[in-house]
Structure formats: structure tokens, C-alpha cells
Amino acid sequence: MLLVLMMAIVGLNGDGFLPAAAAAEVDAKAHDAAVDKDEIREETRAALIPAPKPKRSNYPNIGVSSRTIVWVVAQMHLFFGALVLAVPIFVLVIEFIGFKTNDDRYDDMAHEFMKISLTAYAITALFGGALALCLFLLYPDFMNYMMRVFGSQMLVYAVLFFLESMLLYIYYYGWDALRYGNSKWVHLTLGLLLNAVGTTLLVVANSWTTFMMAPSGVDSAGAVIGNIWEVMKGPLWNPLNLHRFIANIAFGGAVVGAYAAFKFLSAKTAAAKAHYDWMGYTSNFIAILAFLPLPFAGYWLMAEVYAYSQQMGILAMGGILAWLFVIQAVLICTILFAGNYYLWSGMARTEGSSRYQWLIKYIAVILVLGFLVWVTPHNVIYTSNEIAKLGGVNHPVLSPLGIMPAKNIAVFLMLIVTFLSFQIYRRADKVITVSWQDWGNALMVAIYIVAIGNVIFAGIYYGYFTNTVYKVGSSVIQVTSTLVVIVAGVVIDSLMFKGAKTLPSSWGKVSDRSQYALFALPIAFTWLMALMGYIRSSVRTHWHVYTVMKDNSPDNYIPTLATVGNTVTGVTLLFLIFLLFIFWIANLSGIKQIPPAPANKSVPAESAA
Amino acid sequence: MTVLLKTLGFSVALILVFTAVSYVLPQMKGEAPVDREVDVGALTMDSFIALGKDLYQGKGTCTLCHNQLGRAPDLLAFNVEKESLQRMADSRYQGKAKDTEGYLRESMLDPNIYVVSGFGKKGSNDTESPMPAIDKPPVQLSAMEIDAIIAYLQHKDGNTVTVALPTETSSVAAAQEKTVAEIPPLAQSPEEAIAKFGCAACHSILETESTVGPNLNDVATRLSIDQIRDSIIAPTAVIAEGYPPIMPDLSERMTIKELEIIVQFLAKQTKGQS
Numbered sequence: 085m086l087l088v089l090m091m092a093i094v095g096l097n098g099d100g101f102l103p104a105a106a107a108a109e110v111d112a113k114a115h116d117a118a119v120d121k122d123e124i125r126e127e128t129r130a131a132l133i134p135a136p137k138p139k140r141s142n143y144p145n146i147g148v149s150s151r152t153i154v155w156v157v158a159q160m161h162l163f164f165g166a167l168v169l170a171v172p173i174f175v176l177v178i179e180f181i182g183f184k185t186n187d188d189r190y191d192d193m194a195h196e197f198m199k200i201s202l203t204a205y206a207i208t209a210l211f212g213g214a215l216a217l218c219l220f221l222l223y224p225d226f227m228n229y230m231m232r233v234f235g236s237q238m239l240v241y242a243v244l245f246f247l248e249s250m251l252l253y254i255y256y257y258g259w260d261a262l263r264y265g266n267s268k269w270v271h272l273t274l275g276l277l278l279n280a281v282g283t284t285l286l287v288v289a290n291s292w293t294t295f296m297m298a299p300s301g302v303d304s305a306g307a308v309i310g311n312i313w314e315v316m317k318g319p320l321w322n323p324l325n326l327h328r329f330i331a332n333i334a335f336g337g338a339v340v341g342a343y344a345a346f347k348f349l350s351a352k353t354a355a356a357k358a359h360y361d362w363m364g365y366t367s368n369f370i371a372i373l374a375f376l377p378l379p380f381a382g383y384w385l386m387a388e389v390y391a392y393s394q395q396m397g398i399l400a401m402g403g404i405l406a407w408l409f410v411i412q413a414v415l416i417c418t419i420l421f422a423g424n425y426y427l428w429s430g431m432a433r434t435e436g437s438s439r440y441q442w443l444i445k446y447i448a449v450i451l452v453l454g455f456l457v458w459v460t461p462h463n464v465i466y467t468s469n470e471i472a473k474l475g476g477v478n479h480p481v482l483s484p485l486g487i488m489p490a491k492n493i494a495v496f497l498m499l500i501v502t503f504l505s506f507q508i509y510r511r512a513d514k515v516i517t518v519s520w521q522d523w524g525n526a527l528m529v530a531i532y533i534v535a536i537g538n539v540i541f542a543g544i545y546y547g548y549f550t551n552t553v554y555k556v557g558s559s560v561i562q563v564t565s566t567l568v569v570i571v572a573g574v575v576i577d578s579l580m581f582k583g584a585k586t587l588p589s590s591w592g593k594v595s596d597r598s599q600y601a602l603f604a605l606p607i608a609f610t611w612l613m614a615l616m617g618y619i620r621s622s623v624r625t626h627w628h629v630y631t632v633m634k635d636n637s638p639d640n641y642i643p644t645l646a647t648v649g650n651t652v653t654g655v656t657l658l659f660l661i662f663l664l665f666i667f668w669i670a671n672l673s674g675i676k677q678i679p680p681a682p683a684n685k686s687v688p689a690e691s692a693a
Numbered sequence: 694m695t696v697l698l699k700t701l702g703f704s705v706a707l708i709l710v711f712t713a714v715s716y717v718l719p720q721m722k723g724e725a726p727v728d729r730e731v732d733v734g735a736l737t738m739d740s741f742i743a744l745g746k747d748l749y750q751g752k753g754t755c756t757l758c759h760n761q762l763g764r765a766p767d768l769l770a771f772n773v774e775k776e777s778l779q780r781m782a783d784s785r786y787q788g789k790a791k792d793t794e795g796y797l798r799e800s801m802l803d804p805n806i807y808v809v810s811g812f813g814k815k816g817s818n819d820t821e822s823p824m825p826a827i828d829k830p831p832v833q834l835s836a837m838e839i840d841a842i843i844a845y846l847q848h849k850d851g852n853t854v855t856v857a858l859p860t861e862t863s864s865v866a867a868a869q870e871k872t873v874a875e876i877p878p879l880a881q882s883p884e885e886a887i888a889k890f891g892c893a894a895c896h897s898i899l900e901t902e903s904t905v906g907p908n909l910n911d912v913a914t915r916l917s918i919d920q921i922r923d924s925i926i927a928p929t930a931v932i933a934e935g936y937p938p939i940m941p942d943l944s945e946r947m948t949i950k951e952l953e954i955i956v957q958f959l960a961k962q963t964k965g966q967s
Contacts, residue, residue: 304829342700349696391814394823395831398757398764404723411714418707600703607707626725631830635725642723649715656708664701 133232135306135633138225143637150222151639152651157215159614159655160662163335164208165289166328166613169282170336171201172255174370176275183268191263193363197340198256199673203666205252209245223637226628233302234292237312244285251278286332287325291316294324297624298392299632306632319392323385330381334374335613338605339663341367345602346667348592357592364602365430371605372423372506376499376570380563389623396630400623401488404642408619411649413458413491415612420451420502422604427509429598436587437512447501454494462486489547489558496539496562500532500569507573515585524580531572535565610659614652726752731837733859738844739948741858745845748838753827755842765824766809773797774852780807785819794855797843801827801834880951883958889951890943898962906940907933910964918960925952 143150175194182190220227231238255274262271300318301310308315344364351357390397399405428444431437460482484490518524539562546558624630626640634640731744749755758765766776777796780786788806790796799806804822813819827834834842837859844856880886884899892898895906912921924931925947928940947955 346696346700349700390823393825393831394764395754395757395825402762403757404721407718407721410718411711414714415711418711600700603700603704604707607704608711611708611711625723625831627831640725644720644722645715645718646720649712652715653708653712657705660701660704660708664697 132303132307132309135229135302135629136225137634138636140636140638142225144222144224145638146222149639150218150637154215154218154222155618155651156655156658157211157218159617160658161208161211161215162617163610163613163655163659164204164211164662165286166332166335167339168201168205168208168252169286170332171197171204171340172252172275172278172282173333174337175201176272176279178366179275180272183272189359189362193366195256195259196363196670198259199670200340200343200666202252202256203669205249207662207666209249223628226633226635229306229629229633230292230295233295233308233315234312237288237291237316241285241288244281244288248278248281248285251281283329286328287321288316290324290328291318291321293620294318294320296629297389297396297620299629302632304631306629320385320388323381323388327378327381327385330374330378331613334371334378335606335609337367337370337372337374338602338609341371341602342606342663343367343667343670345599347671348599349596350671354592359591361433361592361594364426364599368423368426368430368602368605371609372427372502375419375423376503377567379495379499380567383559383563393630396623399625400619405619405622407461407645408615408648410459410461411615411645412612413455415608415615416495417451417455417458417498418608419605419612420498421455422601422608424448424451424502424505426598426601426605427505429595429601431509431512433589433591433594434513434587436514437508440508440512443504443508447505450497450501454498457485457494458491458498460485460490484548487547489543492547492559492562493540493543496543496566497536499566500535500539503570503573504532507577510577513587513589514581515587516580517583517585518580521580524576528573528576531569535569538562538565606663607656607660610656611652614655615648618648618652733837736858738854738858741841741856742844742848742854744838745841745843745848748834748842749845753832753834753838753842758824765812768846769849772850772852773846774850780809783807792855793847793852794843797846798839801839801842879948880954883954886951886954886958890947890955892955895940906936909959910962912959913961913963918956921959922952922956925955 175197178190178194178197182188182194251274255271255278258271258274262268262274295315295318298318298320299306299315301308301312301315303309341364344360344367348357348360348364351360386397386401389400401409424447431441462483516524542558542561542565546561622642624635625642626635627633628635736744755768759768761767761770774793777790777793781788781790781796786807788796788799788803790799803826804824805820808817808819808822810819812822814821814823825832827839828836840856840859844854847854847856880889887893887898892909893901893903895903896909897903898909907915916924920931925943928943
């Protein structure tokens with residue numbers, strides 16, 4: 085961090101936004117009223133420095149792949165960064181719910197979540213510093229260029245980081261001191277500020293990533309011609325901001341869910357089990373609720389990637405990187421299976437669930453079929469005999485299932501039935517009493533039927549019976565239908581639950597198996613984050629900054645899937661080890677040693693008796 | 694401790710399942726374009742066209758979009774010469790090209806000059822093309838490489854190649870630009886030709902056996918020398934009974950000399966009769 089700060093100060097100049105050379109040129113020229121404005125612009129442009137063109141020999145060789153080092157360290161920083169930025173978001177919401185309902189359980193749980201975030205924060209900073217060091221050491225030309233482009237913004241980032249640290253510590257350590265009455269409003273305001281600063285940090289850092297993918301504010305040679313705002317607001321910035329914001333919450337929810345599961349499995353008393361069962365349920369609720377809209381943010385991001393560069397989009401979705409989406413399918417399906425299984429297991433907490441359990445088998449069938457379609461590749465590598473038998477390289481059944489329209493149908497149906505699981509879970513412990521409940525239920529069923537019909541029809545009709553250009557359009561119908569189910573489900577249920585009778589729930593009486601589902605979630609999320617981050621980064625191919633600065637390092641190729649798998653696995657295992665360390669530390673802070681009895685003190689006669 | 698070991702074991706097992714999936718999928722490596730010098734002095738029109746084809750499929754990344762999936766007009770599916778003339782006669786055409794060569798070069802350097810109906814960027818009403826200017830990053834082909842692609846596109850339909858071969862003086866800069874393609878050496882013997890064009894991948898020939906395509910060890914007992922030549926030049930014209938129509942059109946890749954080497958060799962293959 086200090087390194088970033090120092091570099092930022094070095095990069096700072098009077099203008100604040102332009103590189104030093106350009107700013108000096110602007111200042112000099114601006115004072116010369118006799119010179120024509122166009123002339124100033126031309127001369128300023130001439131003074132601008134293009135992106136460097138490093139040769140292979142310009143890259144330091146330390147005997148180990150520089151890319152792998154940066155890849156692992158960056159990914160670790162991103163994992164922990166995601167966690168520490170996401171947890172305070174839902175902690176604030178939980179704290180607010182506890183404040184409004186006067187239920188201390190919420191407040192205690194929110195405080196416990198923050199304990200995890202606090203330990204993770206220090207690790208985030210350590211990996212952040214290590215990443216900056218690795219980048220400056222291993223990619224000096226690239227970092228020199230990035231510092232020139234973003235210059236003073238790095239200083240803003242450093243200031244935000246210090247502000248984030250201060251707010252985080254005050255928010256956590258001031259929890260009990262500002263717990264009741266008007267003081268709670270002060271604490272909630274601190275939480276809001278913490279999240280505002282954290283989210284600003286996120287979007288600032290995102291601008292570096294999206295600049296590398298789709299540079300803006302620079303000319304074709306990479307020389308800066310715009311101000312910092314023009315550099316930041318590239319075409320992919322906002323889609324990535326939204327995608328990472330939502331994904332972080334889902335990831336954070338999954339990680340604290342694993343913490344709750346760990347504590348549940350370790351708990352010795354019924355009260356502790358009940359507490360951590362409830363904590364795990366809340367975490368899963370957060371993770372799945374944030375996960376459901378994530379594909380839509382992903383669609384937006386990919387649509388913008390296509391709009392920016394069709395070539396880049398096709399490389400990701402239909403080129404060499406396309407096979408990675410088969411692994412993505414396995415990972416997302418694992419998340420959906422685990423999330424659904426946990427909800428079904430959780431329904432056992434209340435007797436009211438028997439009204440809805442008949443639906444589970446149908447949901448399970450749709451999930452399994454959806455998974456099978458999603459992982460079906462368009463073409464596989466056949467032997468010559470197989471090609472002869474098939475009459476070509478396209479399998480008559482599997483090939484149609486391997487293309488995007490079939491996968492879209494599978495994905496959206498899986499999302500819809502996952503929401504159904506979520507909805508029946510929420511209804512399981514309630515007896516609805518509103519007079520219009522029959523109409524409400526009929527409306528909900530109708531919305532499901534129409535949405536499922538839309539998803540299937542749009543996928544088949546636009547995917548197989550119209551021109552390719554309409555295929556993308558079909559996903560709009562599917563996205564809208566799925567979102568309507570989710571939004572309508574939440575709204576209708578909220579209205580129907582008014583005055584509903586709540587059946588007793590036996591918190592803590594849930595199977596141990598369900599807790600392993602809570603572990604599967606963060607593992608799959610972690611692997612998925614690393615994989616998708618790799619894909620997003622790899623679409624730049626052999627460019628540090630796409631179309632502007634070439635990557636001529638020895639690692640400028642796209643590695644094989646097994647290499648990617650090994651690296652992602654390595655980094656996930658590393659994260660898991662750090663995570664268990666955090667859980668252990670969080671546990672350790674709650675343990676108090678019993679003071680030993682003085683050795684020379686005799687035992688009172690009454691106690692001995 | 695038991696809980697720690699159980700959760701750790703479960704997590705590691707799950708991670709390994711994901712890793713295993715990455716192992717069972719096809720393993721491909723995407724190399725960055727490698728700079729190789731082109732010996733302009735040694736270029737023949739055939740090798741220049743071959744270079745154009747390699748660029749079209751490789752460094753130029755043309756096939757990413759120009760394919761049968763409908764992302765962009767499939768240039769291999771129609772006669773580029775005829776199509777170009779029609780487009781230049783279109784009232785929407787605003788360019789300055791007078792012939793196919795000029796039109797093709799213009800459409801690569803400034804794809805927005807004429808956008809084929811239905812292939813424009815969304816919302817642009819076919820006034821803006823999603824295709825990048827081919828001489829700019831990320832593709833960044835040199836003038837000589839663009840000429841090679843034009844030569845290939847003209848040649849593939851049997852049209853006259855109007856692009857001049859690059860000379861030493863005209864391509865000093867182009868030689869520095871370099872290319873990903875390596876011009877394959879001309880085959881000098883039947884064995885080299887069969888290996889170069891991968892005939893043995895589908896046919897039983899020489900020492901290899903394959904049942905994907907008809908056995909060529911006895912082809913001379915079934916086909917005349919002209920029929921053998923025709924089956925290479927136009928493989929889909931007559932499909933051998935019981936075999937799929939998957940033989941690629943090799944006529945664009947072979948020189949006449951290579952074609953004749955293979956045809957003369959096959960015309961002597963009567964092993965099935967012995």
C-alpha cells in the first residue's frame with residue numbers, strides 16, 4: 085500500500101489529471117494567449133507519450149513464471165477484497181433489521197460477521213501490497229504506463245484505503261459503545277460511510293481492470309488524451325462494477341455461511357447449534373438471493389464486451405476459452421444443487437413444510453436435466469470410426485443441445501426452480517391468512533407457467549428457427565421472464581405474509597449433511613470467481629492493454645485448461661487454508677482461559693465438602 | 694479437530710472434482726502471433742495465396758466471424774468477385790473502389806464504408822460495422838498481408854488474382870511487420886504430398902489404415918485417372934456410397950504439380966486386385 089502511495093505521489097502533478105509532461109505543456113501553452121487553440125492541441129498531443137513497447141528482454145526473469153506469481157497473488161487479493169467489501173454491506177442491513185425489530189439476535193450475528201471481515205481485512209492489505217510489489221518488480225514497463233495513465237487517481241485510492249481502515253475499526257470496535265438509542269444511528273451512519281468508501285474503492289480498482297480490457301481516454305498509440313474521468317469510464321466499467329458488486333455479496337454470504345456451518349458442526353450445546361443454524365440459514369439466504377440476479381449482470385457484461393469488440397466476445401464465448409464455460413457450468417450447478425439442497429434440508433425445521441415437499445422431486449429433476457444440458461459441449465473430439473458412424477462431426481442429438489439457446493433454456497429454468505425452492509422454504513413455516521390467498525396463489529402459479537413457457541419458447545424459436553442475429557434477442561425475453569418470477573414472487577409473498585400465522589421452527593434440528601452444502605457453496609464460488617476472473621483477463625490475449633500495449637513476455641499465451649485448472653485449484657486451496665485460519669482466529673477470540681488457582685492457597689473447607 | 698479434518702477433506706475433495714473436469718476437456722493452447730519473416734523474393738503466387746489463406750484462418754482472425762454461424766457474411770460460401778460488384782452497385786455504397794481488389798481492401802481498412810444489410814452493429818441501422826479495421830490493433834495486418842488475403846479471396850472462386858506479388862522494394866516495411874504464417878514447402882513426392890494434405894487421416898493409403906473414407910490402396914481399380922483428379926478437385930460432386938460427405942476441398946491448397954503427383958500415384962494403386 086505504501087508503495088502504491090509513494091508511486092502515486094511521484095505520479096502526481098499540478099494539473100492532477102494529465103501526465104506530467106502533458107500537463108506542463110498545457111500550462112505553458114495556456115498562458116500564451118497569442119497561440120491558436122488548435123495549435124495548442126496539436127502541440128500538446130505531440131508531447132504526449134505513447135504506451136511503451138517492451139521487448140521480451142525487458143521483462144525481468146526470476147526463473148519462475150511471472151504471470152503465475154501475479155495471477156496467484158492478485159487472485160488472493162481479490163478473494164479477500166471481495167469478502168471485506170461485501171460483508172459490511174449485508175452486516176449493515178442485518179444490523180438495521182435488528183435495530184428496527186429490537187431483536188438482539190440480529191445485532192449479535194451482524195457483529196460476529198464483522199469479526200470475520202476484520203481479520204480478512206488485514207490479509208487483504210497484505211496481499212494488496214504483495215501484488216503491487218510483484219507488478220512493479222515483474223512488469224515494470226506495464227506498471228510505469230499504468231501509473232502514467234492513472235497518476236493522481238492512485239493517490240485518491242490510497243486515501244480511500246486509509247479512510248476505509250479507520251471506518252472499519254471504528255465500526256467494529258465501537259459496536260457495543262454505540263449499541264442503543266440515538267447512538268445506534270451514529271453506528272449505522274458509520275456503517276453506511278464504511279460501505280460508501282468500500283464501494284468507491286471497488287469501482288476505482290475496477291477502472292484499472294476495464295481500462296486494460298477496453299481502454300478509453302487514450303489514443304490509438306496509448307497516449308493519454310482525456311482526463312481521468314474519461315480514462316475511467318470505459319465501456320466495460322459499469323457492467324463490471326455491477327457484476328462484481330453483486331458477486332461479492334453472494335461470495336461474502338457463502339463464506340460466512342461456511343463459518344456458521346463450521347461453528348454448527350463444532351457446537352456442543354443445543355443453544356449454540358440453534359444460533360449457528362440460524363446464522364447459516366441467513367448466510368445462505370444472502371448468498372442465493374445475491375446469486376440469482378448475477379447471471380443477468382453477467383449477460384450485460386458480455387453484451388458490452390461484444391459491443392466493444394465482437395472479436396473479444398467471440399473469443400470468450402466461441403473460441404479457445406469457450407471450453408472453460410463447461411467447467412463454469414459444473415461450478416454453477418454445484419452452487420445451485422448445494423443451495424437447493426440446503427433449503428430442502430432446512431424445511432425439515434418446521435412441520436408446515438409437508439405442504440410443499442411434493443414439489444422437491446420435480447425441482448430436482450429440472451435441476452439435473454438442466455445440468456446435463458448445460459455441460460453438453462457442442463462438438464466433442466471423435467475417433468475416425470465414430471465420425472464415420474455419425475456421418476459427420478455433429479452428433480444428431482448432442483450438438484443441438486450443445487449450443488447457447490439450449491443452455492439458456494437450462495440456465496433460466498434452473499434459476500426459476502431455485503427461486504421456487506426459496507419461495508417454498510419461506511412459506512413452509514407460515515399459514516397465510518389474507519382473504520385473497522387463493523387468487524394470490526393462482527396468480528403466482530400463472531406467473532411460473534407463463535415464465536417457463538416463455539423461456540422454453542423463446543429459446544427454441546429464436547435459437548433454432550430464426551437467423552443467428554435474433555439469438556441474443558431471445559435471452560432478453562428469458563431474462564425478463566425470470567426476473568418477473570423473482571420480483572413478483574417476493575412482492576406477492578410479502579403481501580400475502582401480512583398477518584400470517586408463523587409455525588414454530590426448531591432451529592438447530594437440521595442434518596449435519598446440510599452443513600456440508602454450506603461448505604460446498606464457498607468452495608464452488610471461490611473456484612468460479614478465479615475461473616471467471618481468468619476468462620475476463622484472458623480475452624485480452626497477448627495485450628497488457630488491449631490494442632494499445634502488447635504483452636511480449638514469455639507468458640503471453642493462453643494456457644491449456646489443465647494448467648488453468650491447476651492454478652485455480654492452487655489458489656482456491658490457499659484461500660481455504662487462510663479461511664480456516666480466519667475461522668480459528670475468530671473462534672480463539674471468544675475463548676477465555678480460566679484463571680489458575682494459586683498453588684499455595686488452600687481449598688476452602690466448604691468447597692471441598 | 695474432527696470437524697476441521699472433515700470439512701477440510703470435503704472441501705479438498707470438491708476442489709479436486711473441479712480440477713478433474715479441467716483435465717478431461719480438450720487441451721488447447723492459444724499462442725500469441727509469432728513474428729516470422731517472409732522471404733519476399735522467394736514468394737510465388739501460389740505461396741502468396743497460401744499465405745493469404747493462413748492469415749485468413751490465423752492471425753487475421755477472419756473466421757471468428759466470417760463463418761457459417763451468421764455473425765458476418767461467410768466469404769467462403771459465395772463468389773466474392775460477383776458479390777463485390779453487386780455491392781459497389783448498391784445505392785448505399787459510399788466508397789471509391791472500382792474493382793473487387795479495391796473493394797476488398799477498402800472493406801478491410803474501413804469496414805464502415807459499406808455494411809451488408811443485417812450485419813451492422815445493433816441500433817446502427819447497418820451504418821456501423823462490428824468489424825475492426827484490419828490494419829489497426831488488435832489484428833494489425835501489414836499492407837502485404839492484406840494483399841495476400843485479397844489474393845486468397847480472389848483465387849478461391851477461380852477468379853483472376855489482380856493483386857501484384859510483393860517485391861523486395863515494395864515490402865521493406867511489410868517484411869519488418871512479419872507474419873504468423875509459415876509457407877508450407879512444396880511436396881516433391883507422393884509420400885510428401887499425402888503427408889502434407891493429411892490424406893491418411895481418413896483413407897487407407899501407404900502404411901496407414903482408416904475407414905472414414907474409401908480405401909485408396911485399390912482406387913485405380915475403381916476410378917479412372919480423370920475421376921481420381923475430379924474427386925480431389927470437387928470432392929462433393931460424387932460421394933462414394935456408404936461414406937459421409939466430409940472430404941475438404943483441397944484444390945485451393947494444392948499446386949497443380951502437387952495435384953498431379955498425387956493423381957499419378959493413386960492411378961497406380963491396384964493392391965486390392967493382387
